[in-house]
Amino acid sequence: MEKYSTYQTEDFLRDDSFINWVLDPEGENNQEWTKWMNSSAAKKEAARKAVDIIRTFDFKKETVSAEFYNNLKQRIDNTIAREQAIPLQPKRFTGGWMKAAAVITALLIGGLVLYYVRKPAYTYISTPYAAIKTVWLPDSSEVVLNANSSIRFNRKRTNGKREVWLTGEAFFKVRHIDKAGTAQPFAVYASDAVIEVLGTEFNVKAINNTTGVLLQQGKVRFSIPASNATTIMQPNEYCQFSTGQGKISTRVANPVLFTSWLDHKYRFEKATVQNVCETLKEYFGFDFIIERPVLKTQVISGTLELQNLETTLFVLHELLHTTIVATNKQVVIK
Template sequence: MNREELIKKWLDHNLTPEEQIAFEQLEDAKPLTQMDETLKGFKNEGLSIDHSYLALQKELKLRQHKKSSWLKPALKITAILVLGLSLYYYTATLDTAVETPIAQQSTVALPDASVVELNANSKLVFNKGRWSETRSVNLEGEAFFKVAKGATFDVITPQGLVTVLGTQFNVKQRQNYFEVTCYEGAVAVTHQDQSFNLKPGDTYSSIYGMTSTKTANNPEQPEWLLGESSFKSVPLQYVLMELENQYDITITPQDIDSSRLFTGSFTHNDLDLALQSVTIPLNLNYTISGKSILIQRE
């Protein structure tokens, strides 16, 4: 196997034991290994072996014809160039992801001083490197946004798009459930190829494809930030799902109609009280067994 093939296989981490010995006997082995150690912390899947090899190919070919003292400085320069490209690629494409486990919440500060309160069992993804070009986040779950004034701010969810300039609003996206409530400013919602404009107090919701827009005297922020989940004419199955999110439990409904509408609330700091708040108005019973809850008719 010739020298170039050995080096390319080394870049690909694909040397056999015999080839590794042959590679280590090359005069170039030591500087190449040192360069590899320098770049280890900055490697990214987006940088292919072929690109790395092309970055070195010119020096490697010249090295075959002229063994001189300039090789190591040239390799160092190449290493700096590759390192710079790696850093640029890494910082430009790296996303920041914040996930909250069940029964926990977190606060996320965005690059423009906007603040996101992330509810339990939710995920927020954004890119710091591209933030000056586009203010956008991806959301799965539920979050309350306090957006700093500036360019357009987008919240992208699997079910719909929320666009604002500077405002406060809540977005909830769960399985077949999408809800946006405006608390301050104005919010544009795009869902199922239709657009809706919300003013303070307005809520747009879509549950199993059934959409509605309603106006109410909403408080300054969603109640879940105060340790309580509140519902207005929401199918019971989503109320039970939210109980699971806030208490890290598994609820099994038995012989009950989970599509029944529920209006009310439950606390996040007392499981028994929360279960009573949901079951008593609907004439249901519950049984607790560890982290498993059975809900059935009285």
């Protein structure tokens, strides 16, 4: 993965492995990309731009047509043209080089076609930073995606199954469906966890190998297949599993603390400044740097409006009584 540290935005937009990861973060062989994106901030800037660009394409996988791929190639080429910051010096190419370039382009497009043809008929929907989107699933269940999150699902259910794969955070309102007197199952796959549902409302957040579920109404089964761990959740319970912890922890919680983002705000109650900054980083996409170590463990309570970064940082400044400076995708708290 070291070579990617020198990539520019246009390089990522032409990299099959990177595109596959953006479209299917939980897919096989994609974990290395997740680890790489969580490494040094200096490496991520060009990749982050490419992620936002790819997500705007709003991929739908039900059909595969020449028009789709022509449109994809045209949009990527147009985007790359806009991203070019330094004009290149004119170079002369021989006919042989032009033929080679044509062959490489044909192989690339052919590979993309093969990839999409062999993939199941999934629909991918994602949100950029600082945005929230409501999605209606084929069964009329409602999903509200928080910022920097994505889901995929198969519009053509097989064997009566309703399944959703989540990366990031989302709130679900699952429609209860009976067929021949039997309730049809609904499952959410988030990181290592599986949340099985029967008509309920709940919040799921799966980030950095930690999955947390807040149940607002109904009943769900929260399980970790790899660890043979499972629990039945009741309303107002919060369950969390992290790879490092290795077990499911359960406690009674205030639902508002986990669902306030639906109203474009974050409400914190006795949260450390470090945790607050990590939450804001996921929403806005800025890296938060806390210069004073003692400030990281300071506990605060309050509500941060998510209208824009400037408003949020002003309120945070009032809560912390400290200087906050935002520049170049970084927020420095002094």
